[in-house]
Every structure is written in C-alpha cells, then in structure tokens.
Amino acid sequence: MSISFKHHDTLRLFNEVAQHSSFSDAAESLNMTKGAISYQIKSLEENLALKLFERYSRGVELTPNGRRLLNASLSHYREVETELARLRGTVDQSLTVGMSSYFASRWLSPRLMTFMQKHPDIQLRIQPMTQVFDLERQGVDLAIRWGDGDWDDVEVEPFLPMPSWPVGNQDAADCVQQLGLERAFSQFTLLRDRDDSNAWTDWFRAAGLTHQTRKDTLIIPDPNVRVQAVIDGQGIALNDELVNRELEKGRLVRLSETELSSFGYFLAKPHKQSRTETVDAFVHWLHEQ
Amino acid sequence: MSISFKHHDTLRLFNEVAQHSSFSDAAESLNMTKGAISYQIKSLEENLALKLFERYSRGVELTPNGRRLLNASLSHYREVETELARLRGTVDQSLTVGMSSYFASRWLSPRLMTFMQKHPDIQLRIQPMTQVFDLERQGVDLAIRWGDGDWDDVEVEPFLPMPSWPVGNQDAADCVQQLGLERAFSQFTLLRDRDDSNAWTDWFRAAGLTHQTRKDTLIIPDPNVRVQAVIDGQGIALNDELVNRELEKGRLVRLSETELSSFGYFLAKPHKQSRTETVDAFVHWLHEQ
C-alpha cells in the first residue's frame, strides 16, 4: 500500500538495540520496557521477513542477516543525524550544567566523551559553581549538587549516592592515632563548604561524638580548594571517594570508618524548566553512568 | 527522553514529499490525505526547529535548509533501502504480472522504469500470457486483461478504459472506401483473440450492422501477432490506441469511427491472493500512470 519503506524508525531502534547483548539491557538504556523492544523487533522482523536476532536464554545475538543489516544501516543513520545536528547548529541546542569544579574534574570529565558522542548536536557548557543557589539567575539548566537532597528551591532528583567521611593529611592521621578520634577532632579546624551546612553536625552525630559549633570553622566553598587546604594542613574536611587519587598517594588519609551515608550527589532543576529536551538527554545519560 | 533520533520515518516521508511541488500532489501519490502530509511535515519542522517548506498559494517549495536536508538524507535512506532489498533478495519478494506481450511492449515497457525506481526491492517478472485464465496455475499474481471486465473467475478491477475500433491495412481501407463499411466488412476475415470472444459481436451491434458468425474467423491470441497479420492483409482486427505507431506510419488504418467504448484493460487478481504487498504496490503504481 505504501510508496516508500516506512520502518526507518524501527530499523533505527534495531541499530540501537543491536549494540546491547540483551533486550532487557537495551530497554534500560533506551528508557523503554523490554516488552516494547520485543514488540518492535518482532514487528521489524515480520515486516522484513528476516530474522535479525537469535534468542538465547541469556540474551540475544545478531544473526548474520542482522549483522549485515546493522553494518549497512547504522552509518547511514548516523550521517543523517549528524547532518541534522549541523543544520540545527544555528538553533539553540545548548545545555548549561552547573557543578563544582571538584565534581567536574574528578567524576564528570573522564566520562564526558561518551555523552558528546551520543549527542554531537548538544552544545554542553560546564558551569563551575560554588554558589549552588539561584540556578536560573546563573543561567544554569541543571545543577549537580552535593548534600542530603533536602532542598526546597529546586526540583531534586537523587543521582549518585556517595558516602562522605573525614579526611586529613598525614599529620592529622598521626594525631588521631595518638590522641584518639574525639580529642584529635576537637583540635582540628573543620573545613566546611557553606555557612549553614549541617554536614559536620550530621557526621558527629553518626559517629556518636559531641560537636560544638566553633567560630573558627573555615568555610571553603570550592571542594578542590578545600582538598588542597586539607593537604596543606589547614584542617580536616568531609570528602568522598572522589579523592581516591589523593588517598592512594598518601596525600590524604581517611580518618574514620564512620560515614555520612545519606549524602551524595543530586540533580537539581530550576522549577521553571527550560531546554527540557537537552536536559532530559543529559539526565538520562547521567543515570546510565 | 529518547536516546536516538526517532523521526526517521517522518524524515523519509519528507524526502518523498519534497519531490512533489505541493502537499496535495504528494498526498495523492503517496496514498495519503493532504491533512496527514501537512501534519507530518509540521511535526517534523517543529521537532527539528527548522522550516523545511515555504508555503505558497499554489504549492510548496523547499527552503534552503529543506533542500540541504533532502540532499543529505535521501541518498542515505535509499542506500539503506537498497541494502534491505538485497538482504531480502533471498526471500520471495517477487511479483509476476501476466499480460499480453502487446500490452507489455506498447504500454508497460516505456513506463516501467519509474516502478523499478520506486520499488527497487521488488523483483518484477512480466509473464507474457495469451491464455488469460488459470492465473494461479501459471503462477501469476496479477494479470492485465483486455476486454469488457465481465469475468467471474477472478477479482476484477477497472484499470485503463481504452476504446477499440476496427483496423486494417491500406488495402482494406481502400476496400471500405469503395464498397462501404457493411459490404467491405462482410468480405474481410475477422481476426479474433479468443474463440469465445464477443468483441466483434459487440462492435457490430454498436455500429448498427448485422454480424453473422463465420467459421473462417481466424483466432490469433497474441495481439502483436494479430497486428502483424492485419498488416499482412490476413484480415481486420479490433485494436486500440496502442497501435498509434502503426497508424502514424500508415501501416494500419482505422476503418470506422464506431468504437467499443466499454472495452479496455482490467486488473485481474486470483481469488486466492498471494504476495499482497507487492501486488498492492504494483496496482497502486499502475493507477498513478
């Protein structure tokens, strides 16, 4: 009845699915249910009268025909999409994500490549933010915040739970060795990220220690700077596994097994959403990581 | 929300539409309504945030972006489709259409190219048929029959009305000049296509002449052979405008203005349909001609 092949979308989906080793896997990555994948692939196979996947109990595998089809089509779709991206280049297809330079350099940066590959059309800007509020004012479409997720000014979505624990330099560690945790900690300057942060309070509670708020607490908003301050003996700070590099080299030492398990990284979107398409693409990619 | 561009079908449709100069025109050719075309193109333009067509009161025209997109995508889709056709080659994607070699050479052949372009995946076989019955036995999926459409053994669909009239060679024409129609015709051998054909009977009735069935009527099933027989003076036959070539060269002469207007070409499908997809594609193409 039709004049031109009209299963390109299904075929494009097949291309995507073919890069996973199971429908379930593909479904998760593509934000679909395995039922939908199964349905689509089945309908494609019926339309083409070609079996594309061999089904096994542990997953699927391309048939020779499937492999051939993949080879023959993927590059073409990519080219069309690339040209499309180029055509849209003039249009605002950008995305500004705010986060600490700490998170940017230690977590995001090594992973960013795959996002760029998947979305060559999105112009991504990483906005270093120490001030985590007023996203809209800063022109940020999405922020990655560290904390316990209890914020009202934005839409919050859990992203990457990552416990924090106190770190110090070798001197601090020695001090803990000699005096014990409680006495040593009372001597240290507690480096904080914000004025009103309750992270230290929470940690002391978790560790079963008393914590008197002290005036001489040093506030260093930028975690990278804070890490350097700890190394330089300015005090101790709460950090997470993103400082593994420093821990391995012995420049930082974990001072206690007690950790703030409810802390981690959260996604914060301004209530007045903008550029939802690119934001969604980025958020989805984040969850894949 | 999605991981890959999923408007390839719409884009493919755009490619098709772009080859017409109006949505209405495209709609007809694609078996859709103009509303559907309009909707699809609009949604594509919104998704891409690109204007693809300039709308004028007499039709549409590609914008520069649209032209660029067409250039960038059509060849890719074609290649995918071609490879697909190749892959399916092992599968039965053929279509056998039966017709007289007369119709095949004089009508179909010059038009066939566009069908091949539109459906590179369909392996088309033209089966010359003199015996127009028993389609299934002959492995014919569709037949183009000449006649008045009054057959019971198949599903009949009108296709190309084409009046027939008597033709003879120059000698016969001269004879008609001298003797008048009725007397001349009574002397001629009437060449027929089938034993039981009522075409001549109908024509005599239409011309207001009496027609006595004569034993010496010559049956020549193949119209091409029949045409040659007429040229060679074997008799006269009923033919249609497909012999224009011979008329122009004077090798044949139309002997009367009276015509069999209800005759023409009909599509005949066996009741037990097979390969409906390719048959439908071919039928649709036929109606476009």
Next chain:
DNA sequence: CACAAGTGTATAAATTATTTAAACGCTGCG
C-alpha cells in the same frame, strides 16, 4: 469585482500503533 478552483491549515473523531505492566515459559546454574 465576484467567484471558482486551487492551495495549506485547523479541528475533532476515528483509527492504528505503541507502550506498559504483569504474568508466563524457557534456560542455565548452583
């Protein structure tokens, strides 16, 4: 200057396609 004929668009209803969630059946593994 009206108007018929040709556009594309807008709308609501009908239809079709897709997705979901849940239950299922299968296979391999411990």
Next chain:
DNA sequence: CGCAGCGTTTAAATAATTTATACACTTGTG
C-alpha cells in the same frame, strides 16, 4: 529442584496518526 535472568505474550492504557470536514487564503477568470 528452585532461583535468577531472559524474551514473549496479553490486555489495557496511552499516544500517534489519519481522516473527513470546514476554513482561510491566493490566483486567475469571467
């Protein structure tokens, strides 16, 4: 033998597309 993980099936919900129709607009024509 039971469990975990896989793809499939199913019916219901949802989304997308198509149709039919009315509409607004332009153009050429009487």
